[in-house]
Amino acid sequence: MSAKANRHEVVRPERILVIEDDPGIAVCVDMLLSTRGYACTVFDNGAAGLAHLAAEQVDLLITDLRLPDTTGLDILAASKAERPDLPVILMTSYSSLENAIDALRKGAVDYLIKPFDNDEFLFAVERVLAEQRTRRENRSLRRSLRRAYGERTIIGESDGVKRMLAMIARVASTDTNVLIQGESGTGKELVAQAIHFGGERAERPFVAINCGAIPSDLIESELFGHVKGAFTGAVSTSEGLIREASGGTLFLDEISELPLNVQVKLLRVIQERQVRPVGATQTYHTDTRFVAATNRDLRAETESNTFRADLFYRLNVITIQVPPLRERGGDIELLARYFLERHCRRLGMQIRGMSDEFVAFLREYPWPGNIRELENVMERAIIMAEGDTLSLDEQFDALPQATQARSGPPATEGDPSGPMSIEDYIRHSILRYQDSYCDRDLAALLGIGRKALWMRRRRWGLMKDRGRAEDMQLDDQMS
Structure with missing residues (x-):
């Protein structure tokens, strides 16, 4: 086996369930598997084996074809109903091609004839587990790569982004827990993905959970797993996200929303590297790196006793601060052009x-929703575009309500004080200056086209008092 495979087995030994009623063969199989580092559990009847299968996680099932209370084919069928992806190897003393074909047709991955050679047995087990491991890792890797490198990446050249990227590069190669802080919409999950994929855990799972999006009565079983029947609705055993991320990274977004009772259990997992599913009596080793994120001041939360101080210190080994978009200067245009290309292609x-x-507006708007808001604005603007260039007058309805930053008519007595939205600004200016300027000059003064001015007037009932024929002629021109 490869070094990575050996490391995987040390982190979490693969679990093999054996159902064999012959004591001599059962002892031999148990010894062979245990000496290879597998966690082997042996039962001499089908009922006990199926009960174990329903309650515990199993990576491979090996069963005799003939048992005192059932058959191996019935065990195969029951296991497929409970765990469709679980590989099953059947053993029998009766060399029957018909039984072998029937077992393979019903989903068995291999068929061994007793008495078998020890090396032949181990080769079959290791081949099946290697294939299972590869499929599992490929699924996790594809899912992680799609999320991290599909179309999303960290873009920016500002000093704040450069400092952040330098910190990411420094901590990515370690196993240290990291706390990411920043406002909503700044891209904290992208930072977590960069930490994971920039280190030695890149080929292992990256698992993310939003602690605020899961109901408080379900978050415990989501994280730690549960056994079948542990609570109402637990119709099957769940491994839990912590064990799913073993060897990789678990990203806990909005960690401040985690209930206090779950914080206690999470702290124990981080300290002891052991996790116990809800309703289970057995604990499991886990090699999971924890990266947490929040838009709150966790230190202040600890002082108000809404977040455990001991968990805060465990998570806050390294802190990475994600700067808000309003502090990133020229990055706004870089991001806008990135979203323009991305959504046009999509x-x-x-x-x-x-x-x-249009670019000047993007630069001067304060972006309270940060990168997420900018992306939404760019997508709306692209959809509403009438030409091949995004311009401010055509994108009026796509833009957020913002402080008016463009040049306009000089302030006069009676002008509203304080920030105005673009819509308020244009409406106020039309009311004040429409009798002093012709339409062409007023549109130029406002920085919009004549059609946009006409549309605003019509919407707000501010059309000039013209004759009917002149209005109809203007309507035809603007349509």
């Missing part, structure tokens, strides 16, 4: 760029 639209006025 939507099949041809937008070649953004007007200077």
Whole structure:
């Protein structure tokens, strides 16, 4: 086996369930598997074996074809109903090609004739487990890679982003727990993914959970797992996300939302590297790296006793601060162009760029929703675009309510004080200046096109008092 496989077995020995009623063969199989580092459990009847299968996680099932209370084919059928992906090897003393074909057709992965050679037996077991391990790791890796490198990446050249990237590079190669802090929408999960995929755990699972999105009565079983029947609704055994992430990284987003009773249990897992599923009597070793994120001040939460101080110190070995978008200067235009290209490609639209006025607005808007808000604005603007360039007048309805930053008519007595939205600004200016400027000059003064000015007037009932024929002619021109 490879070094990675050996390390995997040390982290969590693969568990093999054996159902064999011959005491001599049962002892021999148990000894062979145990000396290879597998966690082997042996039963001499089908009922006990199936009960164990329903209550515990199993990586491979080996069963005799003839048992005192059932048959191996019945065990195979029951296991497929309970765990469809569980590989099953059947053993028999009766060399029957018909039975072998029937077993393989019903889902068995191999068929051994007793008495078998020890090396032949171990080769079959190790081959099946290696294939199972490869499938499991490939599924996790594909899922993780899609999330981390599908179309999302950390973009930026500001000093704050450079400092953040340097810290990510420093901690990625370690197993240290990390706390990521930053406002909502700043990209904290991207930082967690960069930490995971930048280190030695990159080929192992990256598992993420939003602690605030799971009901408080379910979060414990989601994290730690549960055995079948542990509570109402637990119709099957669940391994839990901590054990699923073993060897890799578990990202705990919105960690401040974790209930206090679950915080206690999580602290024990971090300290002892052992996890006990809900309703179980057995504990399991786990080699999971924990990366947590929050938009709150966890230190203040500990002072108000809403977050455990001991868990905070365990998670806060290294802190990475994600800067808000308003502090990232030129990164706003870089991100906007990235989202423009990405969503045009996804939507099949041809937008070649953004007007200077549109870019100026993006730069000066404070972006309280950070990168998430910017991406949403860019997607809406692309969908609403009428030409091949995003311009401010055409994208009026796509833009967020923001402080008016563009140049406009000089302030005069009676102007509202304080920040105004773009809509308020244009409405106020039309009311104040429409009798002093012609439409062409007023549109130029507001920085919008004549069509946009006309549409605003019509929407707000501010059309100039013209004759019916002139209005109809203007409507035809603007349609």
